[in-house]
Amino acid sequence: MKTIKYQDLSDYYEAQIKKGILKTGDKMPSLRQIRSEKKISMTTAQMVYSVLESKDLIVSKPKSGYIVCSPYNHKIQLPEATNPLQKAENSRPEDAAINVYDTIDQKHIVQLSLGIPATSFLPVAALNKCIKNAVNTIDYCGVQYDPIEGNSRLRQQIAKRTLHWNGSITLEDVITTSGCIPALSYCLQSITQPGDTIAVESPVYFGILQLAKHLRLKVVELSTHPQTGINLDSLEKLLKKQEIATLVIVSNFSNPLGYCMPDDKKEKLVQLMTQYNIPLIEDDIYGDLYFGEKRPANCKTFDKEGMVLLCNSISKSLAPGYRVGWILPGKYKDKVIKTKAIQQISDTAITHQAVALYLESGKYEKHLRKLRQDLYVNYVKVTKAILEYFPDETRCTQPQGGLFLWVELDKSINAFTLYKKALQKNIAIMPGIAFSLQDQYTHCIRLSYASEWNDDVEKAIKELGILIHSMSYVK
């Protein structure tokens, strides 16, 4: 029977793709080929490929026929480990990092720039209820200040969520903040002085660079592998050579590289920092957004001496606009509390209570499962579009979670020019130079797959491909 035949065949190809026998980027046999090889009708052949296409396992590419597209066995090459300039001095990159926020509320712009999850991925109705309940359950309906350390119900929930990786954290170890950026800012302000040097991965989230510059810190950028993170040998060499105030790291699904540092490497890193008695600031904001089987550990898991200041928030998973973040400051608690008292006094009482209620409701895990699926599908679709529309020499990361792809274009492409040209066409991307204080990553871009996939997004990536092709010809 025909139906069986096309299902059998599509299952066969799906298995080959999943086993990695057919890799992303491989050309599939043409319809004519499988018709004659498998002795099936053209209609059946078309149905086989249409099933594989609907499952996002192959993609039709103009002039090339069908191409395999499976996120776990790319033929798109990974970028190599970075080899950044390690000078502890700051050149002045263009302020793309600031201007990028100009697009926050511009609905006509296709947002491939910011790491803001699409509203349709968020549990808005449940959160709305929590806001209403927050007003009814919080002291003074939320018009008064929270204590400096934060809402204790929220701190309790945050502590509870650490149980699966740490049995000893209590609400006393948690300080809330108005988002992850204030968390990072308070940590840096608490343990550094102007003129100090800090170490970071490279490329590194521009927000950390902007903060460091603002606080007059020097920055050393470390060699970083796109799948396992910073090079510990480089770090140890640096620690031996130079006084470093702290290392700032996003150990899980780092922004922009998307790597997940293996757990044993995290443990070694914490041992190394402890040995040199240098605090480690860890931003774990993407840790819950994994594509694999389970949540990876974080550096804090291996922190026996309180050397790790863990920063986190719900801005990537629940509600950026609620401004709810937190710090597990380890032994730097007093300093961090003082910094918060000086800069902010209190967070917004109502939204912090609302998030406490949401976490208490037990719905968060279910939401995260759905969110991870949504993001994974987005990631596959964006990767597929890159494969389809970008030049063949393009390299691209294969993140195991998080929100971002790091795309290396041909070295001749000026990605800042691309960024400006794209913006003229109402497409927002992040140029690579924003992710270093040195003059590097000029041919790279970061693409966010946090926006909901639709025809506009696909058109935008196609448009980017056209721009990149046109810029390649110009060289």
Add this chain to the structure above:
Amino acid sequence: MKTIKYQDLSDYYEAQIKKGILKTGDKMPSLRQIRSEKKISMTTAQMVYSVLESKDLIVSKPKSGYIVCSPYNHKIQLPEATNPLQKAENSRPEDAAINVYDTIDQKHIVQLSLGIPATSFLPVAALNKCIKNAVNTIDYCGVQYDPIEGNSRLRQQIAKRTLHWNGSITLEDVITTSGCIPALSYCLQSITQPGDTIAVESPVYFGILQLAKHLRLKVVELSTHPQTGINLDSLEKLLKKQEIATLVIVSNFSNPLGYCMPDDKKEKLVQLMTQYNIPLIEDDIYGDLYFGEKRPANCKTFDKEGMVLLCNSISKSLAPGYRVGWILPGKYKDKVIKTKAIQQISDTAITHQAVALYLESGKYEKHLRKLRQDLYVNYVKVTKAILEYFPDETRCTQPQGGLFLWVELDKSINAFTLYKKALQKNIAIMPGIAFSLQDQYTHCIRLSYASEWNDDVEKAIKELGILIHSMSYVK
């Protein structure tokens, strides 16, 4: 008729007090005296004084009989203009300013320390409705970021409220913040470098000192009059002598002195700063809390060149826990936006929308009228209690608005010891040393009259009086 007689007599004394013929601190004739002078019965005499007492115009003081207590014509002496040490170096005062926040959520403590309006003074029910409407009216139900500059409906309302003192400010001139402290922090960070010197009034709000210390700024404290504010001659001398990055000032109902700088002096101050091309950071957070006929102007009113960065919030008048503040940054707008982008990105979308809706509803002015009355009554009652329970040599400010009294005790009293003793008795006050970086104001305290008046507050002030008396005897 008896009834008429006691009313006539109480009206007569009330008029004498209001005209200032009888001043605060004056002794009233004894009951026996008025009985024989006015030829009335003892019962009538008692009724006259009981009416005056119920109107808070007189107070019964043990052993002294009845004392006049009218806030506009005190016999309590005003403190003299301050003559602070003008060294631009920081001593290290005790961290009373930080520890004081420990009492935020401790309900057993009588709060005479923090400038937080009592919940009963705030329009909580109307605000609750605005929160619910905010969720329904804001884009994405408030789960997404606001633009960096802030919610445009809120900025529109803030601009509109400047109409009565400035015809030209539009929403483009407004940047929202998550409270007034972040506003001050962004302004200081935008226009100073570590090592710079800033000028402040003296005594000065400890939050400004803590911020300055945190940002590694040196602080020069200027001589300040308890009714008219900083001495402009001292300021001009300083400007001639030394490079100053900015002056930070609370021109209306300053914290802690409560002075209101006369409008022509504000104009001169702005001219002076403009002449020396030095930005002026003005904190106008108490401006709406006036006891007089109309809102005083602020320095920004006289700012033709964009030299004034005006900071404000609704934390003293509507809802501290909503974290809604703003800056009118004048010509420093780009710098301030950049600082906010680096440190915070977005405020809390829902509470900012809620305040926009509340302001649009037109209820704010009515609420402010009520709030001013409540605070004025509180002020009178606290002053009356001080007069009753504190030693006679006590000097005390006569604020024309705001939330605070500045009380000068006998020079032999260590107010920090008093602060600690009071805290043991569950009474929170602010010791004077927190209001300077030099070793001064050691015999002063700041008392807030923002908490609702009740028997506990009266008992607390009585208790403070007992403590002060006991410490006086010890000398």
